Structures are given as structure tokens and as C-alpha cells.
Amino acid sequence: MKKTATLVSILMALGLSTSAMAEQGTQAPQAAPQQAPMPESNQAADFSEADLKKFADVQEDLEGIRSEYSGRLESTEDPDQAAQLQQEASQKMVQTVQDTGLDVETYSNIALAIQSDPELRNKVQSMLN
Numbered sequence: 001m002k003k004t005a006t007l008v009s010i011l012m013a014l015g016l017s018t019s020a021m022a023e024q025g026t027q028a029p030q031a032a033p034q035q036a037p038m039p040e041s042n043q044a045a046d047f048s049e050a051d052l053k054k055f056a057d058v059q060e061d062l063e064g065i066r067s068e069y070s071g072r073l074e075s076t077e078d079p080d081q082a083a084q085l086q087q088e089a090s091q092k093m094v095q096t097v098q099d100t101g102l103d104v105e106t107y108s109n110i111a112l113a114i115q116s117d118p119e120l121r122n123k124v125q126s127m128l129n
Helices: 002-024 040-046 049-074 079-099 104-116 118-128
Strands: none
Touching: 049 079, 049 104, 049 118, 079 104, 104 118
């Protein structure tokens, strides 16, 4: 359960950054701070074309969920209701990713890899257009 919660958190956080990436078009992110080298960039070669296509294809659906729930979260002041809405959004996002045939871990690994691999990022961006 904890692994799922962690993956959902990563999914939601990276979902926001991948939608921002899509809006940027082909521009590179502004001087992103580099921490430690990310092993995910070595995994980039392990991602199949089909998985990358599924990743790109699901972005629009995830953006719709984010948009819907962002509005609902902004309109509530009740912390319990906000937590419930966040949980609903997380479940919908996970289900949406899984419905494409991707597992959440693969989705998260691709999202992490595109943060550190410009070539992979450009490839996914071209699939978004």
C-alpha cells in the first residue's frame, strides 16, 4: 500500500511537470538544478516505443483529471473533503495510466527519465504533437 501511495505521489507530481513540458513545446526547461546523476537515464534505452507512445497518449487524459480536481480542490475549504478529492484524483490517474496498458512504475520511470534525458524528452514531446 505504501509503495502505491508513493507511486501515486510521484505520478501526480510528475504529471504536473510533464504537462508543463508539453506546454513548453520543444523548449528546454530553464536551468534545472542537477542533483545526483539519475539512473533512470540509463533506463531510457529500455523503454519501448509502445510504452513511450502510451505515456504520451495518456497525458491529455491526466491533464483533464488534474484540471477537474484542481478546480474542485480550490473550491473547498474543508481539509477532509480536500483529502478525499486528492485520493479520488489519485485513483483516477492511476486507473487511467493502467487502462493504457502501462503500469504506474513504468509511467513514473519514463516521467523521471525525461527530466534528465533531453533526447528522450524531445522524443516524447514529438509524440505529444
